[in-house]
Amino acid sequence: MTTTSTQRTGTTDGAALAATWGLERVGRKPTLRRYVGESWRRRHFATELAKSRVIAASAENRLGILWELLNPILLGCVYYFAFGVLLGTKSDSGNFIAFLLCGVLSWYFLNRSIRQGSAAVTSNRQLVRSLHFPRLLLPISIVLRQTLGFYSNFLVLAVIALITKEGFRWQWVLGPVDLILMSAFAIGAAMLAARGTSRWRDLHDFLPFGLRMWMYFAGVFFSVEVRYASQPQWIQAVAFYNPAAVYLEIMRYAFIAGSTPNWLTWFWAVVWAVGFLILGTIVFWGGEETYGNA
DSSP: OOOOHHHHHTOOOHHHHHHHHTOOOTTOOOOHHHHHHHHHHTHHHHHHHHHHHHHHHHHHSTTGGGHHHHHHHHHHHHHIIIIIIISOGGGGOTTHHHHHHHHHHHHHHHHHHHHHHHTTTGGGHHHHHHSOSOTTHHHHHHHHHHHHHHHHHHHHHHHHHHHTTOOOOGGGGHHHHHHHHHHHHHHHHHHHHHHHHHHOTTHHHHHHHHHHHHHHHTTSSSOHHHHTTTSOHHHHHHHHHSHHHHHHHHHHHHHOTTOOOOHHHHHHHHHHHHHHHHHHHHHHHHTGGGGGGO
16 A cells, blocks of 8 residues: 555645655745856846847837947937037037947946836736746846847947047957946846835836936036036035946046046946845845735
């Protein structure tokens, strides 16, 4: 006669049976270490998801992948007229066209990564409820999609640098380095926003207002050194070393001669990237069991 599991354990309690046979509850949150390890093992899923989004976005537009090049150029033209001509900020830099494009393109990357990342869980409810995988990969895939799209921007910046007689510079290699740091920061920020939006849907609607205020403060269209020169020391420190400002400064250094970021700029660029990546991972992992209800 075969001995049943109930006879072996002497109980009909589900939790006791699961413990006896090493079974885990569906959707149970793993340890942080195991969660990160599982995310790394499934990293190709995030990569393929990002690639599919690039292809889908290109297929929806008549201009296809060419739009990735035209979009930043058109944005630069609009902001050049609005801020450089009407508000007179073009005097902040000797090469304002390159200065403005470096700022606009970098900010556009951060803005889209965080805004779209905030809806990573709520906009993929069917995927979250039907497949078992670390939900961490959803905001990561969104930032990866923006990162892949940014590489065409390097072509735009290189061409503008040559047209404006900046010439070839070894500092161009710092552009991709800056993008890596920006991507790490954006992933962390996107995970924090996604966790917040999964608990409070209205956050996704409020987020653009906060990001716009940040854009106007961070020196996307002007030099923070020029415009905040007369402000108190603590305001200058916040303006110079907030995440957007340091990444914009490094991108400008890569393509424009005449400015060299100090060691504090590089220090904060690394601190923001690593700090937000770690914090975002921990906070997002904390809500892993709840995302199926988002």
